[in-house]
Amino acid sequence: MPLLEIRNLQIEFGRAPNALRAVDGVCLSLEPGKTLGLVGESGSGKSVTALSIARLLASPPAFYAGGEIFLEGRDVLKMRAAELRGIRGGLVSYVFQEPGASLDPVFRIGNQIKEALKLHRPEAATDDEVVRLLKLVGIPAPEARARSYPHEMSGGMQQRAMIAMALAPQPKLLVADEPTTALDVTIQAQIIELLGRLREQLGMAILLITHNLGVVGDLADQVAVMYAGQIVETAPARELLKRPLHPYTQALMNSVPSLEAEAGRLATIPGAVPRLGAFPPGCRFHPRCPRARPECSQAAPALAEVEPGRWVRCPFWNAPDLKT
Amino acid sequence: MRETLLEVKALKVHFPVNAGPFLRAKEFVRAVDGVSFTIAPGETVGLVGESGCGKTTLGRAVIRLVEPTDGRIVFDGEDLTRLKGFALRARRRKFQMIFQDPYGSLNPRATVRNIIGEALDIHRLAPNAATRRQRVDSLLQDVGLDHAHAERYPHEFSGGQRQRIGIARALAVEPRLIVCDEPVSALDVSVQAQIVNLLQELQQEHGMAYLFVAHDLAVVRHLSRRILVMYLGKIVEAGEARTTCRFPKHPYTQALISAVPVVDPDSKRRRIILAGDVPSPIHPPGGCPFHPRCPVAEAQCKTEVPALREVEPGRWVSCHLAK
Numbered sequence: 159m160p161l162l163e164i165r166n167l168q169i170e171f172g173r174a175p176n177a178l179r180a181v182d183g184v185c186l187s188l189e190p191g192k193t194l195g196l197v198g199e200s201g202s203g204k205s206v207t208a209l210s211i212a213r214l215l216a217s218p219p220a221f222y223a224g225g226e227i228f229l230e231g232r233d234v235l236k237m238r239a240a241e242l243r244g245i246r247g248g249l250v251s252y253v254f255q256e257p258g259a260s261l262d263p264v265f266r267i268g269n270q271i272k273e274a275l276k277l278h279r280p281e282a283a284t285d286d287e288v289v290r291l292l293k294l295v296g297i298p299a300p301e302a303r304a305r306s307y308p309h310e311m312s313g314g315m316q317q318r319a320m321i322a323m324a325l326a327p328q329p330k331l332l333v334a335d336e337p338t339t340a341l342d343v344t345i346q347a348q349i350i351e352l353l354g355r356l357r358e359q360l361g362m363a364i365l366l367i368t369h370n371l372g373v374v375g376d377l378a379d380q381v382a383v384m385y386a387g388q389i390v391e392t393a394p395a396r397e398l399l400k401r402p403l404h405p406y407t408q409a410l411m412n413s414v415p416s417l418e419a420e421a422g423r424l425a426t427i428p429g430a431v432p433r434l435g436a437f438p439p440g441c442r443f444h445p446r447c448p449r450a451r452p453e454c455s456q457a458a459p460a461l462a463e464v465e466p467g468r469w470v471r472c473p474f475w476n477a478p479d480l481k482t
Numbered sequence: 483m484r485e486t487l488l489e490v491k492a493l494k495v496h497f498p499v500n501a502g503p504f505l506r507a508k509e510f511v512r513a514v515d516g517v518s519f520t521i522a523p524g525e526t527v528g529l530v531g532e533s534g535c536g537k538t539t540l541g542r543a544v545i546r547l548v549e550p551t552d553g554r555i556v557f558d559g560e561d562l563t564r565l566k567g568f569a570l571r572a573r574r575r576k577f578q579m580i581f582q583d584p585y586g587s588l589n590p591r592a593t594v595r596n597i598i599g600e601a602l603d604i605h606r607l608a609p610n611a612a613t614r615r616q617r618v619d620s621l622l623q624d625v626g627l628d629h630a631h632a633e634r635y636p637h638e639f640s641g642g643q644r645q646r647i648g649i650a651r652a653l654a655v656e657p658r659l660i661v662c663d664e665p666v667s668a669l670d671v672s673v674q675a676q677i678v679n680l681l682q683e684l685q686q687e688h689g690m691a692y693l694f695v696a697h698d699l700a701v702v703r704h705l706s707r708r709i710l711v712m713y714l715g716k717i718v719e720a721g722e723a724r725t726t727c728r729f730p731k732h733p734y735t736q737a738l739i740s741a742v743p744v745v746d747p748d749s750k751r752r753r754i755i756l757a758g759d760v761p762s763p764i765h766p767p768g769g770c771p772f773h774p775r776c777p778v779a780e781a782q783c784k785t786e787v788p789a790l791r792e793v794e795p796g797r798w799v800s801c802h803l804a805k
Contacts, residue, residue, distance in 0.1 A: 199670045200641070298758070312759045313533065342532045342697045344756050347741040351755055369670045372743025399745055413675040414745050415700040417727050423682065424675035424704060430640060 195378030251324035257316035268304030278327030314345035493553035515715035528706030584644035
């Protein structure tokens with residue numbers, strides 16, 4: 159049984175007839191101990207999808223318009239408040255983008271971690287356990303660091319402390335929402351390595367959300383690419399990175415600057431992600447797509463399995479580009 | 483000899499710590515500690531390093547946004563280091579800055595027209611309202627925005643569009659040098675590429691020089707002809723961009739390069755993960771400042787400070803072990 163299974167999830171903001179659909183028919187599945195990378199630009203709906211797993215979206219304005227989210231076989235969308243409290247931070251923990259904004263500035267790091275322990279593992283809410291967690295995420299001098307305030311730590315250290323806090327309740331699923339975006343490349347590499355090590359050591363699953371396909375390659379087993387609220391391609395990570403099939407995935411990969419390439423113009427995706435509620439008819443990517451044909455603006459393509467294990471939302475994935 | 487637009491000589495910026503009103507500071511943060519380099523007209527020089535290495539302070543000191551403690555800044559043949567007041571303000575037209583945070587660097591209560599127009603007003607570049615209007619419209623067009631955007635407020639724009647507004651503001655006074663302080667770090671990769679391309683196009687059109695400050699070598703590599711790598715207030719490696727990225731000599735540069743995320747899953751590149759953070763610039767480690775994190779440090783590195791020396795023509799490295 160998968161640890162997490164999202165079926166045809168639909169999330170809307172606001173009420174009909176003015177509802178804006180931010181997530182439209184997303185299906186995801188994650189086995190225990192595996193890593194799923196969810197990739198997309200700002201505004202693609204990836205964070206909204208991630209927050210919905212523990213039903214963290216404030217409702218209103220968000221409404222779950224359809225679909226199911228199964229965590230260990232139980233539908234999160236049908237849970238009562240008490241059950242939800244049990245899974246939030248318990249079964250599922252979150253690490254967010256800006257560690258500085260997620261930590262409480264007036265409490266010592268150790269106390270903040272102990273608070274998470276008190277809620278989910280009261281028997282383990284001891285200084286020893288706090289130090290063990292800080293050591294686990296590779297913070298040097300953990301005894302002294304437990305007494306530090308967040309502002310006394312660098313961004314990388316703060317993110318490690320956030321991860322320690324997320325690990326406190328021994329979650330089975332860690333949702334990491336852009337955990338490295340605000341950090342330096344060197345620190346980014348450290349955090350990615352740490353997440354990989356923790357996954358091996360603790361056997362937890364990771365849902366890694368990022369806009370940078372380069373970050374996904376080191377960690378993910380499976381990758382799903384989101385655009386304008388829909389999944390446009392999903393495949394095993396290696397295969398997707400070696401041979402992306404959807405034009406959007408290809409464009410996204412080309413825009414990652416590389417050291418090997420010759421200097422000069424970087425490939426870009428013309429235009430911007432369409433605003434919520436202003437999605438174009440037909441295929442949502444067609445106004446920016448180099449492969450778009452007239453029929454792309456007519457019918458919305460479905461996510462189809464084009465090769466074993468490879469799902470693509472583009473009927474012309476095999477066709478050559480028409481314009482460059 | 484080739485023409486020089488900006489020459490920085492042994493620049494130092496030290497910030498006092500723990501100084502009360504009647505106390506003399508006993509300790510200093512050596513944010514920039516003896517940096518020298520030049521920029522030619524129309525050239526792009528990349529400045530790379532981790533947070534806390536002093537790269538932002540250096541970028542700001544070069545255009546006198548922070549006061550240098552020591553050293554000289556010569557811009558277009560004129561010593562800027564001691565200029566004050568009106569004389570300095572008049573020169574500021576020649577060098578502008580683009581900031582990292584497109585959210586924090588635009589006045590939320592001003593329209594785009596006034597944000598860009600203010601630069602024109604300060605330097606009296608728009609004699610009347612009609613020219614000001616025209617000039618702002620054409621600047622917006624230059625950076626890929628529409629003149630209809632001029633009457634809107636910053637919150638109505640996405641991060642990439644705001645960065646374009648910041649670029650238009652810097653361009654307004656026709657500068658010869660723009661210091662770009664991490665202009666794309668806060669943006670999505672796809673938008674990053676758009677901004678990087680825009681900066682390149684504008685340079686071809688207007689011929690200004692860039693000092694491009696960033697922590698991501700891959701981005702710097704795309705724009706720059708030469709690269710300076712900075713660590714704890716000092717330049718540790720300097721050279722032509724392509725060779726520096728292909729064959730880095732300093733172990734720190736090698737680690738920075740290996741940290742750049744790669745898309746190709748079969749990449750043969752070995753990852754060097756640097757342990758720890760940049761040490762405190764108040765008490766930098768003795769000897770080579772990089773030795774506590776250096777994977778190849780030897781006994782000599784703990785005691786002797788390596789000098790920045792030319793190991794090949796045009797390539798400068800400060801490492802005892804570099805050949």
